[in-house]
Amino acid sequence: MLYCCNSPNKYKRLDAKLERKMVEAKKGSSGYHNFKSINSIIMKFPQLRDSLKNIRAVFEQYDEDSNGTIDHEELKKCLQKLQLHLTKEEVEDLFHSCDIDGREGIQFNEFIVLLCLIYLLKGPSSSNTTSRLGSPQLEATFDTVIEVFLFLDKNGNGKLNKNDMVKALNDASPQEKSPSHITRTRFEEMDWDRNGQVSFREFLFAFIKWVGIDTDEEISLTGG
Numbered sequence: 001m002l003y004c005c006n007s008p009n010k011y012k013r014l015d016a017k018l019e020r021k022m023v024e025a026k027k028g029s030s031g032y033h034n035f036k037s038i039n040s041i042i043m044k045f046p047q048l049r050d051s052l053k054n055i056r057a058v059f060e061q062y063d064e065d066s067n068g069t070i071d072h073e074e075l076k077k078c079l080q081k082l083q084l085h086l087t088k089e090e091v092e093d094l095f096h097s098c099d100i101d102g103r104e105g106i107q108f109n110e111f112i113v114l115l116c117l118i119y120l121l122k123g124p125s126s127s128n129t130t131s132r133l134g135s136p137q138l139e140a141t142f143d144t145v146i147e148v149f150l151f152l153d154k155n156g157n158g159k160l161n162k163n164d165m166v167k168a169l170n171d172a173s174p175q176e177k178s179p180s181h182i183t184r185t186r187f188e189e190m191d192w193d194r195n196g197q198v199s200f201r202e203f204l205f206a207f208i209k210w211v212g213i214d215t216d217e218e219i220s221l222t223g224g
Helices: 012-028 038-042 045-053 055-062 072-081 088-098 108-121 136-152 162-171 180-190 200-211
Strands: none
Touching: 012 088, 012 108, 012 136, 012 200, 045 055, 045 136, 045 200, 055 072, 055 108, 072 088, 088 108, 108 136, 108 200, 136 162, 136 200, 162 180, 180 200
């Protein structure tokens, strides 16, 4: 399933903030260099999948009417409980940018993306003195996801392009390069608006799919 944005230009404000955060992380954090190849990322998929699935308990706690989505009011309660202090504008931006199917409710996979975006926006990961989400394990998982993006972002400008993806996939095994249609497919799964660039938000939705949150089966990044 490919996710689509109804209005590609609607979330430029949020994506611009995320882009700046990623540029800062690439330049300033010595901790973001754990991955040497796409294969080292794939090895992490089972661990990432298990950790992300633990978020479901939080999701169900705040889905008060048990309809499978978190609405505006439920999200406000969730953020208050987690002591995440966001402006009304920030909450609106996050809600609508993560509600990708336009149902006026955040589903589980969208909730994972929303929490990760909040984690990135709330401050530098280099500070371990203050917990941003109240769960060191979850924060470590989001740090790993951020590391994956930074590994793919070869030119360090806070967004991905097709050349980044081709280089990352082909560096995994120089003797056995990924077929061009595989590289193209993986990139298109991220590039919703077909503008040739992928924001961190777009990347997150595709990455969750690759890890296999919904199916327990990860998607091969380098094969068919």
